Amino acid sequence: MDVPFSNKFYEVQKYISGTDHMADAWLVGINSEVFKGLSEKQQDAITKAGEEVQQWNVDFMEKEDETALQTLLDNGMEYNDISDEGREEFVKVSQSCYDKFKELIDDDELFDATAKFCGKN
Structure with missing residues (x-):
């Protein structure tokens, strides 16, 4: 929620959806x-x-x-809010990008550990 909050999205848009599409691996x-x-x-x-x-x-x-x-x-x-079914579909589609992300990161062990830590594996 930080990006929409800190950038005052409420000034230019009416809706926000809880997609949980990002996880910060701090x-x-x-x-x-x-x-x-x-x-x-x-x-x-x-x-x-x-x-x-x-x-x-x-x-x-x-x-x-x-x-x-x-x-x-x-x-x-x-x-x-996104339904559980919608959330599962969102995860499924995003996981189709994992191979490309792994290629960019070039460290499968790090990628897998980060995804697991973030609950996105």
């Missing part, structure tokens, strides 16, 4: 050589902190999306 990263040079205890602490902050971000963005949607509605937009 990642926490560290230089692999630096990470390998740390003790196992330090690596474990960084890994745990990374997992915690990623979950924090998921929860934070969910709340932000609720606030953004309410602002859009308060400014006159009408919300259309």
Whole structure:
């Protein structure tokens, strides 16, 4: 909801649909050589902190999306929810693009892990 909210779509359009077509794979990263040079205890602490902050971000963005949607509605937009069947069809069509995305990313393991993390596999 951030893009329609921050760009004030309500000024130029009446409808918004809940398609769930995007998932941000917000990642926490560290230089692999630096990470390998740390003790196992330090690596474990960084890994745990990374997992915690990623979950924090998921929860934070969910709340932000609720606030953004309410602002859009308060400014006159009408919300259309997609049925479960429609959502499944949307996912099916988007998955037909996965081979092209994998080609562009050129790292199947990273792509698959990201899709799984985002719940889009």
